[in-house]
Amino acid sequence: MTAHRKLLSGNHAVSYGVMLAKPKVIPVYPITPQTPILEKITELQTAGELDADIMTAESEHSAMAACITASLTGVRVFTATASQGLMLMHEMLHYASGARAPIIMANVNRTIGSPWAFWPDQTDSLAQRDCGWIQYYCETGQESLDTVIQAFKVAEQVMLPAMVIHEAFYVSHSVEPVEIPGQETVDEYLPPFTPEHRLDPAIGESWGNVVNQEMYYRHRQDMGRAMEHVCDLAQKADQAWQELTGRGYGIMEEYCCDDAKVVLATMGGLAGTAREAVDILRQKGLKVGLLKVKLFRPFPVFQVRKILSAIPKVIVMDRNYAPGTGGFLHQEIKAALYGLANSPEVHGYLVGVGGVNVSPENIMDLVNRAMAETAFPESVWVG
Amino acid sequence: MMISYNIPEEKVFLSGHNACPGCGEALALRYILNTLGPETVGVVPPSCIAIISGPQPYSSMRIPVYQTTLEASAASAAGIKRALDVQGKTQVNVVALAGDGGTYDIGFQALSAAAERNEDIIYICLDNEGYMNTGAQKSSATPWLAYTTSTPGGKPTGKKNVAEIMAAHEIPYVATATVGFPDDLTAKIRKAKEMKGMRFIVVLTPCLAGWGVPDSQAVRVSRLAVDTGIFPLYEVENGRKYTLNWEPRGIPVDTYLRTQSRYKHLTADQIEEIQQEVNRNMTYLREKQ
Ligand SMILES: Cc1ncc(C[n+]2csc(CCOP(=O)(O)OP(=O)(O)O)c2C)c(N)n1
Ligand code: SF4
Ligand SMILES: [Mg+2]
Numbered sequence: 199m200t201a202h203r204k205l206l207s208g209n210h211a212v213s214y215g216v217m218l219a220k221p222k223v224i225p226v227y228p229i230t231p232q233t234p235i236l237e238k239i240t241e242l243q244t245a246g247e248l249d250a251d252i253m254t255a256e257s258e259h260s261a262m263a264a265c266i267t268a269s270l271t272g273v274r275v276f277t278a279t280a281s282q283g284l285m286l287m288h289e290m291l292h293y294a295s296g297a298r299a300p301i302i303m304a305n306v307n308r309t310i311g312s313p314w315a316f317w318p319d320q321t322d323s324l325a326q327r328d329c330g331w332i333q334y335y336c337e338t339g340q341e342s343l344d345t346v347i348q349a350f351k352v353a354e355q356v357m358l359p360a361m362v363i364h365e366a367f368y369v370s371h372s373v374e375p376v377e378i379p380g381q382e383t384v385d386e387y388l389p390p391f392t393p394e395h396r397l398d399p400a401i402g403e404s405w406g407n408v409v410n411q412e413m414y415y416r417h418r419q420d421m422g423r424a425m426e427h428v429c430d431l432a433q434k435a436d437q438a439w440q441e442l443t444g445r446g447y448g449i450m451e452e453y454c455c456d457d458a459k460v461v462l463a464t465m466g467g468l469a470g471t472a473r474e475a476v477d478i479l480r481q482k483g484l485k486v487g488l489l490k491v492k493l494f495r496p497f498p499v500f501q502v503r504k505i506l507s508a509i510p511k512v513i514v515m516d517r518n519y520a521p522g523t524g525g526f527l528h529q530e531i532k533a534a535l536y537g538l539a540n541s542p543e544v545h546g547y548l549v550g551v552g553g554v555n556v557s558p559e560n561i562m563d564l565v566n567r568a569m570a571e572t573a574f575p576e577s578v579w580v581g
Numbered sequence: 582m583m584i585s586y587n588i589p590e591e592k593v594f595l596s597g598h599n600a601c602p603g604c605g606e607a608l609a610l611r612y613i614l615n616t617l618g619p620e621t622v623g624v625v626p627p628s629c630i631a632i633i634s635g636p637q638p639y640s641s642m643r644i645p646v647y648q649t650t651l652e653a654s655a656a657s658a659a660g661i662k663r664a665l666d667v668q669g670k671t672q673v674n675v676v677a678l679a680g681d682g683g684t685y686d687i688g689f690q691a692l693s694a695a696a697e698r699n700e701d702i703i704y705i706c707l708d709n710e711g712y713m714n715t716g717a718q719k720s721s722a723t724p725w726l727a728y729t730t731s732t733p734g735g736k737p738t739g740k741k742n743v744a745e746i747m748a749a750h751e752i753p754y755v756a757t758a759t760v761g762f763p764d765d766l767t768a769k770i771r772k773a774k775e776m777k778g779m780r781f782i783v784v785l786t787p788c789l790a791g792w793g794v795p796d797s798q799a800v801r802v803s804r805l806a807v808d809t810g811i812f813p814l815y816e817v818e819n820g821r822k823y824t825l826n827w828e829p830r831g832i833p834v835d836t837y838l839r840t841q842s843r844y845k846h847l848t849a850d851q852i853e854e855i856q857q858e859v860n861r862n863m864t865y866l867r868e869k870q
C-alpha cells in the first residue's frame with residue numbers, strides 16, 4: 199500500500215510502524231497503557247497484514263527472554279511494555295544488550311507502584327538508562343511510528359537493543375491524523391535483518407558462556423564503542439527518513455534557540471506544551487527557546503554542549519523523579535555541561551511528576567520564576 | 582528387562598569438561614546430547630550444567646549453546662524454536678538443560694507457561710535435588726529430611742512432584758529417567774525427539790558432593806533410587822497414558838538412604854515413615870496405569 203493518512207492513537211501508530219518493519223517474532227505481554235499496541239499487532243497479524251509469530255508469554259520477563267533468543271537466532275524482533283512490565287524485565291534488559299540483540303521495544307511511560315497509578319511519568323524507562331539500551335523519547339504518535347522504523351535501522355547497525363518511548367495517555371491514547379508510509383518506502387529504507395552470527399547448528403556458535411575478567415572488560419568496551427556510534431547513526435537514519443518521507447526529528451530539536459536568553463529543556467509530550475509556551479513568550483518579547491531531547495541514550499553530550507554553550511539560562515523540566523538525585527534530565531544536562539568555559543546556569547524543576555498536568559501557563563510561570571532566582575544545584579519541586 | 586550399557590556413538594558431548602569426576606549430571610548430559618545428535622540447539626541456565634558446558638572459549642557440547650538466566654530456560658528455548666521455525670529450519674531440536682532449582686523453583690512459571698502454549702521444545706530437568714552450583718542449598722526437589730546447607734536440620738517438607746505437575750498440563754510427553762538406566766534414558770530421549778510439542782523429562786542425577794556419595798557410586802545410587810521405588814521410572818503421554826517402565830525390585834529404602842551422608846542423621850522411625858510414603862506412592866502410580 200502507498201502512503202496514506204489515518205486517524206490513530208499513539209499506540210496504534212506504533213503498531214503500524216511495527217507492521218511496516220516486518221519483525222518475524224513478537225513475544226509480548228499486556229499492561230495498561232501499552233495493551234492497544236499488542237491488540238493492534240495481533241489484529242494486523244490475524245488479518246494477514248503482518249507475517250509474524252506472536253508468542254503470548256506469561257510475563258514480561260519471559261517475553262524479553264524469548265525476544266533475546268529469537269533475535270540471536272537471526273530474526274527481527276519487537277515487543278512492547280510499560281511500568282511494572284519494564285521493571286520485571288530489568289534483569290533481561292541487561293541480558294539483551296550484553297547479548298547484542300537488536301530488539302526494538304516500545305515502552306509507554308507510566309508511574310511505577312507502589313502505590314498503584316496509571317499516569318504519564320517517565321521514571322520507568324529512565325530508571326533503565328544504564329541497561330545498555332538506546333532510548334528514544336517521542337512526542338506524538340507520528341513520531342513514534344517513524345521512530346520505530348528508524349530504531350530498527352540504527353539498532354541493527356550497532357547490534358544494541360532500542361526502546362521507543364512515549365507517555366501514557368497524552369501520547370499513547372491521543373488520536374491524531376498519522377501518515378502511514380508505504381511498504382515500498384520502508385523496504386527501501388530498512389534492509390532485511392541477516393546477522394552474520396546466530397544460533398544455528400549449521401554455524402555452531404554459542405552465546406553466554408562464562409568469561410574471564412579480561413574478556414568481560416573487552417566485551418563492555420565493545421558495547422561502549424557501539425554506543426559511541428549511535429548519535430551519528432541515529433542522525434543519519436533520521437536524515438535518510440526525512441529524505442524519503444519529509445519527516446525528520448533530529449536526535450534533538452532546537453526550537454527558537456539561536457538568539458535565546460533562556461532555553462527550556464525537556465523530553466516527550468511536554469515538548470509540545472513547551473513549544474506553545476515559547477510562542478506566547480516570544481510574542482511578549484522574551485527570547486525563549488526550547489531544546490527537546492529525543493535521543494536520551496546515548497546522551498548526546500557533544501550536541502548539548504554545542505547548543506547550550508552560549509545560553510545564559512537553561513530550565514530543565516522533568517516529568518520523572520529519582521529520590522536522592524532528582525530529575526533525570528536535570529542530572530544529565532548538568533553533567534554534560536560540566537567544565538564548559540561559559541556554562542549556562544541550569545535550573546531543574548520537577549513538573550508533571552505522577553502525570554500532573556502542565557499547562558503552557560505553568561511553563562510561563564516557571565520561566566518568570568527562573569528569571570528571578572539563581573539556580574539551585576538540586577531539582578526543585580514546582581506545583 | 583536387563584540393565585544394559587548402550588552408550589550412543591554420536592560424539593556431541595565431549596570429555597575434558599569441568600564436572601566433578603563421577604558426576605551424575607555430566608553422565609546424563611552425555612547420554613542425552615549424544616542421542617539428540619548435532620542438529621540441536623541447547624539452552625542452559627546457571628547450574629552445574631553451565632559449568633560443565635563452559636567456560637569461554639571452550640565448550641564441551643558440539644552444538645550451539647545459549648546460556649540463559651536462571652528462571653528463563655523455557656522462554657528462551659521457545660524463542661529459539663519459534664525463530665528457527667519462521668526461517669524454515671524446522672528440523673532442529675531445541676533442548677533446555679536445566680537443574681532442579683532452575684525448573685521446580687525459579688524457572689517454574691516460564692516452564693508452566695511454555696507447557697500451556699505447547700511449545701515445540703524438549704525440556705530436560707537434571708534433578709540433583711538441590712542448588713549444587715551455589716554449594717548445595719535446598720530446592721523444592723530436595724526430599725524430606727535431607728541435609729542441605731540451607732536446611733542443616735534436614736528439610737522439613739517433601740519433594741515437589743514435578744512429573745505429575747507437568748503431566749497435569751496434558752502435554753504430549755512427560756517422563757522420568759536416571760543415569761543408572763541408560764537404555765531407558767536414551768529410549769525416552771529418542772521417543773521425545775520424534776514427537777512434536779512440549780516434552781518434559783526429569784532425570785535424577787546424583788551429585789557426589791551435595792549428597793555425600795563417593796566418586797564411584799553415582800550409578801549405584803541412581804539404580805537404588807529406582808529399585809527402592811523412591812524414584813520410579815515412568816512416562817505419561819498427553820497427561821493420560823501412564824506407563825511404568827521398570828518394576829522396582831522392592832529393595833528397602835534404608836539401603837538407598839544409607840549410601841548418602843545427607844541422610845545420616847535419620848532415625849529408624851523416620852526411615853520407616855519414608856518407607857510407608859514410598860509404598861503409598863508406588864500403589865498410587867500403579868493404579869494410574
Ligand atoms: C536470578 C538468580 N538468582 C540466583 C542465582 C544464583 N544461582 C546460580 S546457580 C543456582 C542454583 C542452581 O541450582 P540447580 O538449578 O538445581 O542446578 P545445579 O547447580 O544443582 O546443577 C543459583 C541459585 C542466579 N544465577 N540467578
Ligand atoms: S557439584 Fe555435584 S552436580 Fe555439580 S559437578 Fe560436582 S557432582 Fe556434579
Ligand atoms: Mg540441582
